Structures are given as structure tokens and as C-alpha cells.
Amino acid sequence: GQQVMQIPQYQHVQEGEDFTTYCNSSTTLSNIQWYKQRPGGHPVFLIQLVKSGEVKKQKRLTFQFGEAKKNSSLHITATQTTDVGTYFCAGGQLSGGSYIPTFGRGTSLIVHP
Amino acid sequence: DSGVTQTPKHLITATGQRVTLRCSPRSGDLSVYWYQQSLDQGLQFLIQYYNGEERAKGNILERFSAQQFPDLHSELNLSSLELGDSALYFCASSVVGLAGNQETQYFGPGTRLLVL
Numbered sequence: 001g002q003q004v005m006q007i008p009q010y011q012h013v014q015e016g017e018d019f020t021t022y023c024n025s026s027t028t029l030s031n032i033q034w035y036k037q038r039p040g041g042h043p044v045f046l047i048q049l050v051k052s053g054e055v056k057k058q059k060r061l062t063f064q065f066g067e068a069k070k071n072s073s074l075h076i077t078a079t080q081t082t083d084v085g086t087y088f089c090a091g092g093q094l095s096g097g098s099y100i101p102t103f104g105r106g107t108s109l110i111v112h113p
Numbered sequence: 114d115s116g117v118t119q120t121p122k123h124l125i126t127a128t129g130q131r132v133t134l135r136c137s138p139r140s141g142d143l144s145v146y147w148y149q150q151s152l153d154q155g156l157q158f159l160i161q162y163y164n165g166e167e168r169a170k171g172n173i174l175e176r177f178s179a180q181q182f183p184d185l186h187s188e189l190n191l192s193s194l195e196l197g198d199s200a201l202y203f204c205a206s207s208v209v210g211l212a213g214n215q216e217t218q219y220f221g222p223g224t225r226l227l228v229l
Binding site for chain 1: 146177205217221
């Protein structure tokens with residue numbers, strides 16, 4: 001079955017440093033979504049990428065979808081303490097006419113003030 | 114607040130028991146998804162319903178079942194509970210959830226299940 005690997009599992013940064021998390025899929029994806037989950041909270045949708053090579057920006061966050069649609073990354077510039085949380089990617093793949101999302105294990109970002 | 118509600122918030126039960134988790138989607142959303150989040154397995158997609166009918170199935174055990182009612186709320190039934198079923202169970206909803214055009218999913222606050 002489809003697997004989505006996400007690295008690193010944890011990342012400690014000093015406030016102001018940059019942060020990147022990477023997702024790799026064993027199969028070609030229809031799309032990829034990114035979510036953020038704060039400690040004790042629920043996943044919150046950030047963005048969806050659909051096109052090969054797509055790059056989207058949200059303020060300090062930059063999302064990329066690989067040319068082969070098998071990998072993706074999320075980059076945060078100049079982290080802030082409010083960025084703390086776990087970032088998940090979710091790869092979408094069509095299966096039997098339905099969309100099956102497969103989540104990466106997430107990268108927990110810890111920002112030290 | 115995502116607009117998705119889940120009850121109960123916490124549930125403590127014993128092995129072998131059966132529980133029902135309830136989810137009310139956002140107003141206007143036709144699709145409901147169920148997920149299990151545990152420390153060792155991460156976030157796992159269980160099942161999706163669209164307008165009352167099962168749309169997609171993920172890693173859902175045979176001991177688990179779900180349904181979506183005419184008013185679009187959904188219930189996840191977990192039976193013959195085992196210690197390993199202890200986890201956070203999230204419900205999410207989206208407007209349509211069409212294949213190939215994945216809509217934004219709005220997650221509820223989750224139900225934390227502890228099986229003793």
C-alpha cells in the first residue's frame with residue numbers, strides 16, 4: 001500500500017531560525033495536503049498542492065510539490081514561538097474511484113525563545 | 114472552532130466493551146471522515162461517508178463500524194475493545210470530498226478513548 005514518509009520526526013530550533021519538513025511517497029500522489037496540530041489540539045488544514053512542481057506561499061510558510069508528485073516540503077522562514085506544533089503531510093491517492101489520504105507521521109517543531 | 118463537534122470528549126472503558134463515538138459535521142458538509150491517532154501508528158484514515166453512504170475505507174478493523182445518518186451526523190462503533198484501541202479518534206468533514214478533488218477537511222476536537 002501507499003506509504004508516506006516524513007522527516008525529521010522532531011526539530012528543535014531557536015526562534016528566528018528556519019525550519020523544513022519533508023514528505024516522500026512510495027507512489028505518485030493525486031495531491032498533497034499539509035496540516036498543523038498544536039499540542040492538545042486537532043489537525044488544522046493549511047494548504048493543498050495539486051500540480052507537479054507547484055509552489056505556494058502563506059506569509060512565512062512555503063510549500064512545494066515535487067515534479068514527480070512523489071515528494072513535498074514545507075519551509076518556515078524565521079520561526080516564531082507560535083509556530084510550535086506538529087506538521088503533517090497527507091498524500092492523496094485515488095483507489096477504486098475514491099480518495100484515500102495517507103498521513104505522514106508528522107514533524108514536531110519545538111521553537112526555543 | 115472548526116464547526117465540527119464530537120462527543121464524548123473523553124471515554125474510559127474496559128477491554129471487551131463496546132463504545133459509540135458521535136460526530137456532527139459542519140453545517141452544509143456532506144462528507145464525514147474518521148481517523149485514529151495513536152502514538153505508535155500516527156494519524157490513520159479509517160473510513161469516509163458521503164451523504165449517508167460509505168465512500169472510502171482505510172485501515173478500519175472489522176471490530177469497528179460506522180454509519181452516517183440522514184441528518185448527516187455520524188457514529189463510529191468500536192466493539193470488543195482491546196488495550197491497543199486506546200487512541201484519539203477524530204472526525205473531519207468536508208463539503209463534498211469528491212475523488213481526485215480532495216476538499217479541505219475540517220477536524221473536530223476528537224474523542225480520547227482509554228481502554229483499561
